Structures are given as C-alpha cells and as structure tokens.
Amino acid sequence: MTNVIGRYDGEWGELVRLLNLGFAEPWSDAQLAAERKMWEPARSIVAREDKELTGHTTSFGMTMSVPGGQVPVAGVSMVCVSPTHTRRGILRDLMRAQLTELHETGVEPVAVLTASEPVIYGRFGYGLGSDHQQITVPKASRALRPVAGVENVRIRYADPLEARSVTTRIHNDEALGRPGMFQHDERWEDYVGGENVVTDTSGASPLRCVLASVDGEVTGYAHFRTRRTTKGFVDVSRVHARDLAAHAALWQFLLNQDLLGETTYKQLPSDDPLLALLFDPRAPKPVTADGLWVRLADVGKALAGRTYAEEIDVVLGVTDEFLPWNAGQWHLAGGPAGATCEPTDRPADVLVDVRELGAVYLGRPSLELLGAAGLVEERTAGALAATSRAFLGKRLPWLDTGF
DSSP: OOOEEEEOOSOHHHHHHHHHHHTTSOOOHHHHHHHHHHOOGGGOEEEEETTEEEEEEEEEEEEEEETTEEEEEEEEEEEEEOGGGTTSSHHHHHHHHHHHHHHHHOSOOEEEEOOSSTTSGGGGTOEEOOEEEEEEEEGGGOOBOOOTTGGGOEEEEEOTTTTHHHHHHHHHHHHHTSTTOBOOOHHHHHHHTSOOTTOOOTTBOOOEEEEEEETTEEEEEEEEEEEESSSEEEEEEEEEESSHHHHHHHHHHHHOOTTOOEEEEEEEETTOTHHHHBSSTTTTOOEEEEOOEEEESSHHHHHHTSOOSSOEEEEEEEEOSSOGGGOEEEEEEEETTEEEEEEOOSOOSEEEEHHHHHHHTTSOSOHHHHHHTTSEEEOSTTHHHHHHHHHOOSSOOOOOSOO
16 A cells, blocks of 8 residues: 655654654653753644554654754654554655755755665765764773863863753854754753653763853853662763863863763763773773764755855765755855855765765864765866865764754
C-alpha cells in the first residue's frame, strides 16, 4: 500500500508509540516529559499507510552561530520509520518534504541534525560539519600545566536552577563566537538541565553545578553528575568559561574528586585547551566523534548568511541530486564584512557537491582536504586553495547541546 506524506495532526501518545519502536528503546516518563515540552507539532511531518503512522520527522527552530554571525536553522529531530516499513523510501520522502518546506518558507536556509547512524544522512545531502572528543581522564593523570590566575578563582557549588540566569548568560555569550552552538532560551535550559533522551542518568547523582568566580564575579560554570556503579567517576555534561583561568580551575575541580577514579566528558571541543594543559597527553585517550551534520536547504541564502576569513570571489558549480533548485553555478563574493551569493551563467571555478558545502559551512577544515580526497574539483588554477582558506573559521565548530 502507498505511504502518504503529510502534516501530523495526531496526538503525542501516538507519536511516542512510533518513536519507541523506531529507536528500539522505551523512554522513561521523565524523558518523555522533556521531549513533549520541546516538540513543535506544527513542524512534524509524517508518513501514514491508511491510518497507521509509519514514519516521522520534525525540527526545532534555532538560532545558530556561523562564522561571522548567526543564522536561523532547523534542528532536525525525532526522525524514525516503523521497523515494519523500512527500505520502502519513506525516510527519503520525509527528508525531501521537510527540506522542500524549509526552502519554500525561506526562513531557515540550513538544516542540522545529530545522527544515530552517520551513514544514513549523506545521501540526503548532509555533510559532517563538526566533531568533538570523548575523553576519560584517570585520577592518576589529572595534573595540569600551570595557568596564570587560577589561584584567584573560587569554585563553589550552586543550585542548577537558581544559577540558571548567570549560567545561561555565560553559555549564550560563548555561543555567539563559536560556530555550531545555538542560543539557549528557557525551554532549552529546562531541557539540558533535566532528564532527556540524550542524557543518561542511570546510576547517577542529580545534576550538579559549580560556579567559578573572581572577586565575586562569575566567570564560568560546569554541570556534571557523579556515578558510583562498578566504578566511581565524574560524568561532565558541560563546561563554559569566560577566560582560561576559570576554564582551568573548573577542570582542576572536575579532575580531583575524592572517591571517584576518573572523569569523563563525551562532548569536549576538539580544540579545547584541556588537551594541551594535561601533562600527560595520552591520559584522556580522546576518541573523535561526529557532531553536527549540516544540510544547505537554500545554497544562496546559506552562503550569504556567513562571513569569510578573507576576500573571496569564486563561482561554485554545485551538484545536488536531492534538491534540484540548489544545483548550478553560484557566484560567491565577499569577505570578513559579509557576502553575497547569486546564481550565475559564468563557468565554475570549483565543482562541489552540496554535501561537501555542508561539511565546511561552519568553518571546519577544509575544502582543500576534501579536494585531496577527490570530492571537490578545481577548474580554475588556485581557486580551490583560495576558497578553502576563505571558508575557515577562527574557532572549530562545536555542538555543545544534543537534540
């Protein structure tokens, strides 16, 4: 029978039944409550076979930082297909309907997601736009190199809810300068401060918060849980600081917990100072994990929505088998002050697929490396290297909040 793609007009309970089947694990009541508060029904697109719900995707409206500014993006989430209806093209049809709607409404030129299975989304034009490090630091290797000013930083416990006004401000200030991060409002603070589907609370303490301050001014904070299972450890969920001294002081505290043998963090920025400050560079045993997958729903608006590290004037020949309106030649011109990107009949200087544009959109290195892998083709001598330099960001992109 035919699966029909359309807007969801059902109830939360029906959707939960599909999600539990699609993700092969039931959610707790607390997790469901958190997800229900985040769900935006008007953004849900579903597949139905007769009256049976067979597939679903939705997104959150977010403001995400990109090199040089911020753009509205659609944070794609709750994507699943019933196990009885896989391999029938339902996911493809859901993705196409969602991206087409983003293009037609014209508000969010970029879609982003985190992938439960990273091999899935490349065929829909998503490129890997950020990564991070998963680390485990044993107490025996906790020593850090000296950082000026650490001795002036006071660390104290605070109630996560009562401290929210200051911690949200610190987070959002950092997010302004870090591609891949997005602004937290009250809804998102409720989400990250509780139990949700990207938070594992098994065997863990309640969420704990510590503040770093100098002369009474809060300069950073950390959220973490302690766990006493077969082994005891500190499980860090976020660390944000306004300066290096606060950052180092927070990590000194997190690495030095009595009765707990190691400290873990599954989402450390790949350029975090901690990796350089540890005396033992092997200690954290970092494992690189994929973060944000980025999809340009409107190439022109997306590329014009960010700035570039140096002046650029290039014609990109873009291929996009999934969204035909993106395919063709695009004249990208601009620099650190802004950019324009318009269709053109001029011949392409660089040939690139929309997937590779997504991979470098947030400033992650680099278009030239993708060219070395045969994924980008240079048509005008020197154009690929120049374009690659222009796309680089000042900081590596980082997704600090799962969704």
